[in-house]
Amino acid sequence: TGIKKGTGAKKGTKPAEKVDLQKLGKDLKEAVESGKMTEDKAIAEYIKAGGSLGQGKSGGKEGGKVAGKGESEKGKGKGRSNFYSIVIGRLKSRDIELGEFTMEVDYATLNRYTSKWIKDEIIGKTVRVSGVSGQFRDNLLLIKKGQTLKVRTSGYIAEDKTLLFAHKFNVLERAVPFDPEAHGVPPKEFRGFEGVLKGKIIEVGGYEVLMEIEKVISTSKDSKAMAPNSIKGKRVRLAGFYPQYENLFKELRPTDIIQIGARHEDVVFDMFQVQGDLLRIEE
Incomplete structure (x- = not known):
């Protein structure tokens, strides 16, 4: 059994510090306004870094909100x-x-x-x-x-x-x-989980991984999942691999076995965010 560890430019290092999204958004906005970067490219860079276009800090000219009323309940239906x-x-x-x-x-x-x-x-x-x-x-x-x-x-x-x-x-x-389960929609008992998961990659593409869970390696004290082990044999969808896991992420393929930290920041969403070390386990 071999383990390949990647968290950024140097494999075997701790993951890069979390990106300061507020600073990144400001820098990207300035790049767009000065003509150094297109708005589309700025938005893409912001999403790659794990930014949220609905939070008003995007690299786009409108701060992640298009002309009109943006993304809030208050503004829905307007443009x-x-x-x-x-x-x-x-x-x-x-x-x-x-x-x-x-x-x-x-x-x-x-x-x-x-x-x-x-x-x-x-x-x-x-x-x-x-x-x-x-x-x-x-x-x-x-x-x-x-x-x-x-x-x-x-x-x-x-x-x-x-x-x-x-x-x-x-x-x-x-x-x-x-089929919700096949797509990686998490069961209610697993929502709010934070910890480390091991499993097989089903799909990898864009900035996401669909993973079938073999084992819950550990559960964080901050986890809010009612039954962490309810995810065994089921699938989760993971995002947030850029920029800190970029090098190893490019090498990932379906059927690879990986171990990764995951947290479910908001139980309303189906997507989990990655954290900690990313390990590819070569069996």
């Missing part, structure tokens, strides 16, 4: 809101020339960069997705009505129930019918 999510549902209709389609939504990922009110508004409803271009129109052609697909979105316009296709982190493809 465009950011909604960085993977949305899963069944295709109802499509217009390849216009680059849009309608789908009945079964699930939408919710994490620090998105807004809960949007997820609540679209689940179980039919919505339009617009802005599909290039090769993704070809992908859309291959999906038949009634089939399940997943799409990455960047925004939502509440007035006409329209999701906007994300051009930065493109995803538009067939998917298996939605």
Whole structure:
């Protein structure tokens, strides 16, 4: 058995200090305003570092809130809101020339960069997705009505129930019918967990890992999970690998066995944040 340890540029070191998101947001905002960086790139860098676009500290010109009323409950329904999510549902209709389609939504990922009110508004409803271009129109052609697909979105316009296709982190493809457990939606008894987990990678991509848990290595005194071991044999979705785990993260592949610290910062979200040492265990 071999263990490969990575927490940043030097393997075997402690993870890098937490990024000062407030300072990073300020620096990125200045870079955008001076023309040194595009707003899209600034937002991408902020998300990579684990920043939240809904907290008003993004590198974008509007501090993570688009023109209009932003992301709060108070502002919903007024103009465009950011909604960085993977949305899963069944295709109802499509217009390849216009680059849009309608789908009945079964699930939408919710994490620090998105807004809960949007997820609540679209689940179980039919919505339009617009802005599909290039090769993704070809992908859309291959999906038949009634089939399940997943799409990455960047925004939502509440007035006409329209999701906007994300051009930065493109995803538009067939998917298996939605199953909460298979997708990594944590059981109620495990929400609020903080500790160390060991398991097998099912999916790795973007800035996330879907992991099937083999063992709960340890539970932190700060953990609020009612039954930590309820996650054994089930899956969790982990984010926050950039920048401190960037080098080893690039090497991770499905079926790899890893050990990583995880914390569930807010039980409303399905996503867990990573912390501590990242170990790849070579068996």
